[in-house]
Amino acid sequence: MGSLLDSLLVLVLVLNLYALGTSRIAVVIRVVALQGFVLAALPLLAHGEIGAESVIISVAAVALKAVIIPMMLFRALRDVQIRREVEPLISTGASMLLGGLGAALALAFAKNLPLTAHDGHSLIVPAALATVLAGFLLLTTRLKAISQVLGYLVLENGIFIFGLVLVDAVPLVVEIGALLDLVVAIFVMGILLGHIRREFSSIDTRALSALKED
Amino acid sequence: MNASTVLGQVVDVLALLLVPPLLLGVINRVKAKAGGRRGQPLLQAYRDLARLLRKGLVFSETTTWIFRAAPIVTLVATLLAGLLIPLGGGGPVGFEGDLILFVYLFALGRFFTTAAALDTGSPFEGMGAAREVTWAALTEPAVFFVLISLASWSDSLSLDTMLLAPAGPHAATLVLSAAGLFIVLLVECSRVPFDDPNTHLELTMVHEVMVLDHSGPLFAAVLYGAAMKLFILATLLVRLVTPHLADAWATRGVVLAGVLAVAVVIGVVESTTARVRLARIPNLVSGAALVTAVGFLLAVR
Numbered sequence: 149m150g151s152l153l154d155s156l157l158v159l160v161l162v163l164n165l166y167a168l169g170t171s172r173i174a175v176v177i178r179v180v181a182l183q184g185f186v187l188a189a190l191p192l193l194a195h196g197e198i199g200a201e202s203v204i205i206s207v208a209a210v211a212l213k214a215v216i217i218p219m220m221l222f223r224a225l226r227d228v229q230i231r232r233e234v235e236p237l238i239s240t241g242a243s244m245l246l247g248g249l250g251a252a253l254a255l256a257f258a259k260n261l262p263l264t265a266h267d268g269h270s271l272i273v274p275a276a277l278a279t280v281l282a283g284f285l286l287l288t289t290r291l292k293a294i295s296q297v298l299g300y301l302v303l304e305n306g307i308f309i310f311g312l313v314l315v316d317a318v319p320l321v322v323e324i325g326a327l328l329d330l331v332v333a334i335f336v337m338g339i340l341l342g343h344i345r346r347e348f349s350s351i352d353t354r355a356l357s358a359l360k361e362d
Numbered sequence: 363m364n365a366s367t368v369l370g371q372v373v374d375v376l377a378l379l380l381v382p383p384l385l386l387g388v389i390n391r392v393k394a395k396a397g398g399r400r401g402q403p404l405l406q407a408y409r410d411l412a413r414l415l416r417k418g419l420v421f422s423e424t425t426t427w428i429f430r431a432a433p434i435v436t437l438v439a440t441l442l443a444g445l446l447i448p449l450g451g452g453g454p455v456g457f458e459g460d461l462i463l464f465v466y467l468f469a470l471g472r473f474f475t476t477a478a479a480l481d482t483g484s485p486f487e488g489m490g491a492a493r494e495v496t497w498a499a500l501t502e503p504a505v506f507f508v509l510i511s512l513a514s515w516s517d518s519l520s521l522d523t524m525l526l527a528p529a530g531p532h533a534a535t536l537v538l539s540a541a542g543l544f545i546v547l548l549v550e551c552s553r554v555p556f557d558d559p560n561t562h563l564e565l566t567m568v569h570e571v572m573v574l575d576h577s578g579p580l581f582a583a584v585l586y587g588a589a590m591k592l593f594i595l596a597t598l599l600v601r602l603v604t605p606h607l608a609d610a611w612a613t614r615g616v617v618l619a620g621v622l623a624v625a626v627v628i629g630v631v632e633s634t635t636a637r638v639r640l641a642r643i644p645n646l647v648s649g650a651a652l653v654t655a656v657g658f659l660l661a662v663r
Contacts, residue, residue, distance in 0.1 A: 158534040241645040248652040
């Protein structure tokens with residue numbers, strides 16, 4: 149079980165780098181969907197026996213993260229009619245390198261974190277930290293609103309992985325609640341994207357930083 | 363050292379000398395099949411080499427001895443690198459720390475190829491040399507990360523014993539290393555997503571443009587050396603992922619079959635993918651280096 153769990157977490161790490169390294173938004177959506185699908189398998193593996201709770205969380209995660217949210221995002225992408233992130237603040241290559249550096253640091257430091265529920269050898273904590281960092285990078289360096297939504301999703305995926313450490317402490321209701329929050333947030337952002345585009349005829353978030361037009 | 367070991371080493375060296383052009387034939391055949399053509403004979407590369415060896419040499423007046431020495435130096439450096447990675451284990455050469463020699467033998471060959479390209483004074487060849495060196499700066503770390511990951515769990519710095527060590531719990535590292543190494547192989551051997559060995563359009567080519575001015579036997583040495591490099595990197599890749607068998611002869615068979623399988627995979631990749639835009643290539647190659655680096659971190663954790 150342990151090695152399969154670790155292999156899936158390594159896959160998550162590689163998907164982070166891939167999402168950081170490509171500029172095509174449709175590809176990033178697919179990567180994030182695949183990441184959601186991989187993550188959904190984790191609650192089943194994270195602790196010894198497979199209980200009803202973890203099955204429910206897994207099924208909900210697959211349905212939301214791998215099917216519903218990507219569909220909403222593809223629809224939003226079709227509405228805003230853009231295909232790639234043209235000029236991110238940091239080039240895709242450099243942000244991929246930064247993501248790799250983040251993964252390296254996460255691997256180096258995770259062992260020293262004083263976490264009671266964490267045995268120090270599993271990849272869960274470093275993978276969670278690296279995914280959160282990758283999400284932050286996507287959020288802060290991409291300028292198109294839809295890329296930032298994707299960054300938020302990756303960030304949330306990282307938090308989901310982190311939740312695996314506390315899987316015995318966090319009740320089912322909280323997990324399901326978090327997933328529901330995510331869906332509502334993406335839903336609202338999808339509507340917002342269309343409005344931003346109608347208002348500014350682009351979804352470049354730099355247009356949003358000024359309070360009024362001069 | 364008994365008779366079987368000696369015989370095995372002879373077979374390894376013979377395979378290194380004789381098999382490489384066959385790989386080109388296999389790749390071409392797979393591409394032809396995928397494209398619905400009959401394709402050239404499997405042994406066409408050998409005939410090409412024989413034809414080139416019978417031809418005369420022509421040298422440009424601007425070139426110096428570097429241009430004449432380069433194909434030979436590159437071929438010999440590649441051959442030496444090949445001797446460090448035998449098919450079956452227990453190679454003819456090998457010492458503690460030879461992994462560094464392995465990487466830098468390729469670097470030496472590359473240095474002479476690019477120096478010869480610059481020696482001709484042709485702007486196209488200079489451009490090809492610049493591209494080749496740029497990408498090599500990214501593929502070299504990837505190869506080193508793969509090799510030191512291997513060194514970390516085998517507790518050895520000699521390629522010979524490193525490749526014999528079982529990977530055990532490092533399966534994830536192995537997968538990442540193999541994926542990175544495959545991309546390195548495609549870049550180094552100028553295969554399709556990164557370069558096109560068939561086109562002679564100067565603006566798109568990298569490796570081919572550097573050897574435009576070579577002719578006759580020296581061009582044969584260039585082609586033969588390139589094929590040998592493909593064979594060596596494929597051997598490294600296959601030996602990385604296949605478990606080591608107790609019987610050296612069985613290992614040899616498995617590895618040789620694996621190398622041919624790598625050629626088939628390259629043919630499939632070339633038939634199904636389009637060339638990547640030039641500006642995107644450094645991105646992809648540094649991605650490969652990064653993936654091997656993550657693999658290394660997982661191995662030493």
